[in-house]
Amino acid sequence: xxxxxxxxxxxxxxxxDLDESEEEIVATLERDExxxxxxxxxxxxxxxxxxxxxxxxxxxxxxxxxxDGRRQIIxxxxxxxxxxxxxxxxxxxxxxxTCCTDAVLCPFPKTALRPALSDAPRLTALLLxxxxxxxxxxxxxxxxxxxxxxxxxxxxxxxxxxxRLRVTIDENLDRYDLPLNQTQLGDAIGLTNVSxxxxxxxxxxxxxxxxxxxxxxxxxxAASMRKIDFSDRYExxxxxxxxx
Amino acid sequence: xxxxxxxxxxxxxxxxDLDESEEEIVATLERDExxxxxxxxxxxxxxxxxxxxxxxxxxxxxxxxxxDGRRQIIxxxxxxxxxxxxxxxxxxxxxxxTCCTDAVLCPFPKTALRPALSDAPRLTALLLxxxxxxxxxxxxxxxxxxxxxxxxxxxxxxxxxxxRLRVTIDENLDRYDLPLNQTQLGDAIGLTNVSxxxxxxxxxxxxxxxxxxxxxxxxxxAASMRKIDFSDRYExxxxxxxxx
DNA sequence: CGCCTTCTTGAATATTATCAAAGAACGTGG
DNA sequence: CCACGTTCTTTGATAATATTCAAGAAGGCG
Numbered sequence: 229x230x231x232x233x234x235x236x237x238x239x240x241x242x243x244x245d246l247d248e249s250e251e252e253i254v255a256t257l258e259r260d261e262x263x264x265x266x267x268x269x270x271x272x273x274x275x276x277x278x279x280x281x282x283x284x285x286x287x288x289x290x291x292x293x294x295x296d297g298r299r300q301i302i303x304x305x306x307x308x309x310x311x312x313x314x315x316x317x318x319x320x321x322x323x324x325x326t327c328c329t330d331a332v333l334c335p336f337p338k339t340a341l342r343p344a345l346s347d348a349p350r351l352t353a354l355l356l357x358x359x360x361x362x363x364x365x366x367x368x369x370x371x372x373x374x375x376x377x378x379x380x381x382x383x384x385x386x387x388x389x390x391x392r393l394r395v396t397i398d399e400n401l402d403r404y405d406l407p408l409n410q411t412q413l414g415d416a417i418g419l420t421n422v423s424x425x426x427x428x429x430x431x432x433x434x435x436x437x438x439x440x441x442x443x444x445x446x447x448x449x450a451a452s453m454r455k456i457d458f459s460d461r462y463e464x465x466x467x468x469x470x471x472x
Numbered sequence: 473x474x475x476x477x478x479x480x481x482x483x484x485x486x487x488x489d490l491d492e493s494e495e496e497i498v499a500t501l502e503r504d505e506x507x508x509x510x511x512x513x514x515x516x517x518x519x520x521x522x523x524x525x526x527x528x529x530x531x532x533x534x535x536x537x538x539x540d541g542r543r544q545i546i547x548x549x550x551x552x553x554x555x556x557x558x559x560x561x562x563x564x565x566x567x568x569x570t571c572c573t574d575a576v577l578c579p580f581p582k583t584a585l586r587p588a589l590s591d592a593p594r595l596t597a598l599l600l601x602x603x604x605x606x607x608x609x610x611x612x613x614x615x616x617x618x619x620x621x622x623x624x625x626x627x628x629x630x631x632x633x634x635x636r637l638r639v640t641i642d643e644n645l646d647r648y649d650l651p652l653n654q655t656q657l658g659d660a661i662g663l664t665n666v667s668x669x670x671x672x673x674x675x676x677x678x679x680x681x682x683x684x685x686x687x688x689x690x691x692x693x694a695a696s697m698r699k700i701d702f703s704d705r706y707e708x709x710x711x712x713x714x715x716x
Numbered sequence: 717c718g719c720c721t722t723c724t725t726g727a728a729t730a731t732t733a734t735c736a737a738a739g740a741a742c743g744t745g746g
Numbered sequence: 747c748c749a750c751g752t753t754c755t756t757t758g759a760t761a762a763t764a765t766t767c768a769a770g771a772a773g774g775c776g
Contacts (some may be wrong), residue, residue, distance in 0.1 A: 254647055277710070295701045300615040314608050317601035319710040322608050322703070338713035345596055345715050351590040356600055357561035363607045364558050366567050366574025370614040371536055371544040374662025378732070409754060420733060425756055441741090457539045459566070466521070466563040469582035471589050622764070653722060667764055669724055685773095 234258050235308035236282045236334075239396055243354055243465045246287060250351045251397045253343050257310075258282050258334040270311075270325040270333065277321050281313035281337035286331025287407050290323040301416035303366070304328075304408070308396045328407045340359050349471040357465050372456075373418045380456045381417040383436060387453055390425040391460045392447055403445040449462065478502050479552035480526045480578075483640055487709040494595045497587050501527050501554075502578040514555075514569040514577065521565050523579035524556035530575025531651050534567040535659065542555045545660035548611070548633060548652070549573075552640045557603045573653045595716040601709050604633055609705050616700075624700045626659040626671040627680060631697055634690055635704045647689040 237254055240246060246254065261284065263269060265435070270281065273292060283305050286357040290302045290311065300322055305311050315321055316338065346352045365388065386406075394401045410428070411421040419427070431437050436452055438445045447453065481498055484490060490498065505528065508514055514525065517536060526686040527549050535548045538669065546567055549555050559565055560582065588595045609632065616628040630650075638645045654672070663671070675681050680696055682689045690696065697704070 235519045294615070294619055298619055300611075300619055302614075308535050309608070314611070316713075317606040317709045318608070319712070322705075323611075338710075341597075341713070342593070342715045345593040349586070352589055352596055352600075353585075356596075356603060359603045359607065360560040360602060362609060363603065364562070366607060366614065367536070367544075367546050367558070367567075370546075370610065371538070371616060373614060374617045375538055375542055375544055385480045412755085414606070417563045422734080422754080423732060424756090425754095426732095429756080448577075461566075464563075465561045466582075468562075469585070471586045655722085664765060665723080666725090666766080669722095670764095672726080 235284060235396060236310070239308035240351075240354060243357075244350060244467055244470065246351070250344075250348050253348055253351060256343070257336045257340055258284070260335055262333055262335055264327045264331045264333060266327055266330050270327065271321055272324050273321050275321045277312065277315045277338070278317060279337055280310060280315070281325070282334040282336070283307050283309045283311060284332040284334055286327060286329045286333075287411075288325055288327050288331055288333075289412070289416075290325050292323050299415045300418075301412060303362070304416070306389075306392060306396070309406045313350070313355075315361060316359075328412070336339060338455075353470040354465070357467075359454070361461055361465070368459060368461065369417070376456065378419055378423045378427040379430050382424060383431060383456055384458060385413060385417050385450060386437065386444055386446065387449060387456075387458050390449060391462050395402065395461075395462045402449060402450075403443055405442055406444050407442065454465065478526075479640060480554070483552035484598060485632070486594075486639060487601075488594060488711055488714065490595070494592050497592055497595060500587070501580045501584055504579055506577055506579055508571045508575045508577060510574050514571065515565055516568050517565050519565045521556065521559045521562060521582070523581055524554060524584075525569070526578040526580070527551050527553045527555060528576040528578055530571060530573045530577075532569060532571050532575055533652070533656070533660075534569050536567050543659045544662075545656060547606070548660070550633075550636060550640070552716070554602075557606060558601075560603075561715055572656070596710070597708070597714040601637075601711075605697045605705055605709070611706065612703060613661070620700070622663055622667045622671040623674050625663065626657065626668060627675060627696060627700055628702060629657060629661050630681065630688055630690065631666060631693060631700075631702050634693055634707050639706050646691075646693060647684075647687055649686055650688045651686070 236258055237246065238249060240254060257431050264286070272287065285307055288305045288311065290305070291299050292302065293299050311325055342357070344355065369384070369388070372381050376384065389406070390401060390404065393404050410424040414424040432439065435447055437447060454456070480502055484498060508530070514532065522554065529551055532549045532551070532555065535543050536546065537543050555569055572695060588599065613628070613632070616625050620628065633650070634645060634648065637648050654668040658665050658668045676683065679691055681691060694704070
């Protein structure tokens with residue numbers, strides 16, 4: 229496990245060069261592993277927050293359920309992500325975590341962040357920045373969800389996933405296997421499965437994307453991004469103010 | 473200035489007891505002051521992020537504008553809040569900051585956080601938790617905006633403001649002067665001013681709230697909160713994992 | 717008092733949701 | 747290899763909700 233650089237290290241190393249002690253702290257977070265099945269619920273809203281989870285393999289999403297049973301999907305997680313940063317301030321989970329493929333997670337307790345807080349100010353600053361970025365991306369989705377039409381909302385979501393995958397897979401990626409069904413896509417952007425189906429149909433007819441089985445292929449994603457005023461929040465992180 | 477405890481200190485002290493050195497670090501953040509007029513734009517999207525801002529007096533909001541000119545209001549800030557945590561990771565501002573009353577802000581550079589990061593792990597952990605909380609509250613609003621009807625969306629927004637004000641004013645507060653017009657309220661929850669007007673009218677008729685000039689009076693806010701599944705994210709912060 | 721901004725109200729329009737049913741894709745077991 | 751059941755997607759008709767547009771009312775401020 230130590231020989232192959234982990235997704236989390238790869239993800240974090242994009243932004244700062246981790247020195248030996250910092251890399252060791254990150255490695256601690258990935259020490260344990262646990263396997264989960266597709267559709268398995270990792271943790272439910274209201275559960276005591278025992279652990280955060282680094283994603284080693286698989287896709288997951290966080291969600292909340294409304295009183296009438298409808299669901300809001302908050303964010304989709306892929307390998308290299310850390311799930312649960314937003315629970316740092318709460319004793320009880322604010323959201324559900326659900327697998328949408330088989331997955332391997334590395335659970336670690338909140339207290340595992342203490343070494344970083346006490347001895348690795350640069351790493352802590354990065355953690356703070358990444359938490360801030362999640363916030364910005366949530367705002368982006370909210371802006372899209374509440375102000376764009378169904379077609380552009382779907383496109384926004386698909387482009388956001390693309391830009392995330394480009395960080396850890398390939399910066400020119402233009403296709404990916406999407407393990408969410410249309411009901412789930414709709415839950416992420418405030419639409420029904422029916423509206424998602426119609427929106428994707430329209431995007432396909434206008435040549436914006438094509439589908440190959442469950443794989444989404446974005447045609448000229450750069451043009452699509454401009455068209456709907458998409459901001460790629462993954463491109464870079466401002467590290468100029470970090471300590472050291 | 474040092475004699476009267478600042479709003480920021482008061483806000484942070486809710487959650488941890490600040491020792492002398494920690495309080496000194498926080499005081500550094502509030503050393504400078506700058507006055508702004510109602511409607512003044514403190515900083516625009518795309519501007520270089522020179523400073524974060526602690527709010528000393530007044531109300532402000534952050535927003536983004538869509539290509540077609542419509543606006544999404546992201547969050548409303550009141551005395552004791554820190555504006556700009558979500559810009560920590562970016563060199564250029566992701567949002568506009570606008571005053572909705574006359575205001576006094578304490579600008580401080582991102583680098584002013586270095587002492588906290590290096591020497592005040594508990595304070596840093598709190599900062600991280602508060603950033604995470606902003607994230608959770610943004611998700612709450614998104615959930616409300618994309619899944620609730622106009623009436624409940626407006627109520628959710630008004631209740632969120634109430635629960636924020638209860639932190640620094642009075643925990644039993646049931647009314648406040650709201651310096652946002654209906655267009656701005658709509659921009660915060662994805663509605664037009666017309667829909668907001670109709671929603672408020674309905675809330676008033678059903679006895680949920682009443683208006684006295686620009687003051688909003690919430691009747692039985694606890695019942696309203698239950699009715700629309702409102703979560704008060706300000707109530708407490710999990711500090712059990714903090715260092716020391 | 718008059719102007720400006722904000723709020724209210726109603727009618728017409730647009731968009732999405734809801735409901736229902738049929739079709740496609742996929743895996744399983746015979 | 748095919749039949750079957752399940753899940754997911756597509757399509758069309760209707761209903762619900764919010765938007766748009768426009769006009770008038772209510773306040774606040776000089």
